[in-house]
Amino acid sequence: MSRVYNFSAGPSTLPESVLLQAQQELLEWRGSGMSVMEMSHRGKHFAIIAEELESDLRSLLAIPDNYKVLFLQGGASAQFSLIPQNLLNGKTKACYIKTGAWSEKAVSDAQNYCEVVLTASSEAEHYSHVPEPATWLIDSDAAYLHYTSNETIHGVEFPDIPDSKGLPLVSDMSSNILSRPVDISQFGLIYAGTQKNMGPSGVTIVIVRDDLIGHAPKTTPSVFNYAEQAKNQSMLNTPATYNWYLVGLVLKWLQAQGGVAAIEQRNIAKAAKLYQAIDQSALYHNPVAIPYRSRMNVPFILADDGLDKAFISAAEAQGLYELKGHRSVGGMRASIYNAMPDAGVEALIAFMAEFERSH
Ligand SMILES: Cc1ncc(COP(=O)(O)O)c(C=O)c1O
Structure with missing residues (x-):
């Protein structure tokens, strides 16, 4: 069995220890x-x-x-x-x-x-x-x-x-x-x-x-x-x-995990890393004004939407699932709720950088 990193907006990833x-x-x-x-x-x-x-x-x-x-x-x-x-x-x-x-x-x-x-x-x-x-x-x-x-x-x-x-x-x-x-x-x-x-x-x-x-x-x-x-x-x-x-x-x-105040600190850190990767890239763009960017749902669009399909399938090949944006807005969306581990966000960032390099 191999569990993927699941970026679904909901139902969404649950802590593995809870499932066990x-x-x-x-x-x-x-x-x-x-x-x-x-x-x-x-x-x-x-x-x-x-x-x-x-x-x-x-x-x-x-x-x-x-x-x-x-x-x-x-x-x-x-x-x-x-x-x-x-x-x-x-x-x-x-x-x-x-x-x-x-x-x-x-x-x-x-x-x-x-x-x-x-x-x-x-x-x-x-x-x-x-x-x-x-x-x-x-x-x-x-x-x-x-x-x-x-x-x-x-x-x-x-x-x-x-x-x-x-x-x-x-x-x-x-x-x-x-x-x-x-x-x-x-x-x-x-x-x-x-x-x-x-x-x-x-x-x-x-x-x-x-x-x-x-x-x-x-x-x-x-x-x-x-x-x-x-x-x-x-x-x-x-x-x-x-x-x-x-x-x-x-x-x-x-x-x-230490309760809500402790998880908030982890959520701030996870979101900051992902937005930084998006903002530093020439391929990805988040359309939300900075003070109102969600810590939980991070939408991003690719400069060339002709690459969307390739992005999704390459991501899945790396075990990164459910990144397709909502049908009403298109693009991508990574939902990084409490239960998404840091390692999942890091794997996504590494994949996005590699995809940008190779495209
Ligand atoms: C902010 C928000 N409100 C309401 C809903 C609707 O929830 P439900 O499908 O449980 O009715 C959703 C579902 O994604 C949501 O994200």
């Missing part, structure tokens, strides 16, 4: 006589998995007590509709910042529920930056301000937490959660699919401030009602039990 532990525990978990996949979600063994999952996430992110942590289904995409349903609370408007393909989708779904106030957009500049906060339009009558902290496709990341001028701040952190410390108390709600920095797909994390929930209209399906799920420990229906377990293993791996 899952393999070891596949048939029987901690003396329970059964696989996690076979356990009742209401049984005593799964209760331990669920408790450890929540408490490990709370400690890694220093989540204050007045926040609920929910483990839902439907992906981050479901949240695009569930956030207005749960948070509008009688209001008719919500503010959105558009910085790439994912915030665009969030806006489009929210428009089915309310008037979207476009606080800022970089669409006209091909999503190459975050618009200057001084130009933002924040409507104080809006229910919340939504932004996407890391745009997975365009490779644009907010360097700081935006100032929402008192509105509850809502963030899609699908592709950078747990990659850097964040002050949770500045947010009304954070959501993320797990398939990038937290485990396999199938779980959506919602971290929401207590006072914002409990106001969803009666038409909201109960499994998508934050207050109902909070009351039922996210077990109003059968949860994705095995995926919860795997996310739990990834969180324990992250703790063993």
Whole structure:
């Protein structure tokens, strides 16, 4: 068996030690006589998995007590509709910042529920930056301000937490959660699919401030009602039990790495190396303004797109996979989440230099 370096944007590479532990525990978990996949979600063994999952996430992110942590289904995409349903609370408007393909989708779904106030957009500049906060339009009558902290496709990341001028701040952190410390108390709600920095797909994390929930209209399906799920420990229906377990293993791996502050330093170093290699080359180009370049998803285009196919196949021959950019933007993209080892980034940089020399 030979594992490749997998630069997929999600589902994405997982720590090898996590996969090995899952393999070891596949048939029987901690003396329970059964696989996690076979356990009742209401049984005593799964209760331990669920408790450890929540408490490990709370400690890694220093989540204050007045926040609920929910483990839902439907992906981050479901949240695009569930956030207005749960948070509008009688209001008719919500503010959105558009910085790439994912915030665009969030806006489009929210428009089915309310008037979207476009606080800022970089669409006209091909999503190459975050618009200057001084130009933002924040409507104080809006229910919340939504932004996407890391745009997975365009490779644009907010360097700081935006100032929402008192509105509850809502963030899609699908592709950078747990990659850097964040002050949770500045947010009304954070959501993320797990398939990038937290485990396999199938779980959506919602971290929401207590006072914002409990106001969803009666038409909201109960499994998508934050207050109902909070009351039922996210077990109003059968949860994705095995995926919860795997996310739990990834969180324990992250703790063993020294936690979020320690992984941030590694992420800064990995991204800096890769951007430096791109900037120094005559063949590769990253289109994002420097202060907003993502540490997680590094898109780059080749000066001659006629070389794209050759690049991909030569990379695969070196064990470097999933480098093709998203179909909507073309070019290449290297996703270098927490679990991508330094050696993977170094192998990619060495390959890119060699490809440039030989082409
Ligand atoms: C930033 C961001 N938001 C939302 C999504 C959608 O997530 P899901 O496929 O889990 O619905 C993705 C998926 O890649 C994403 O990167």
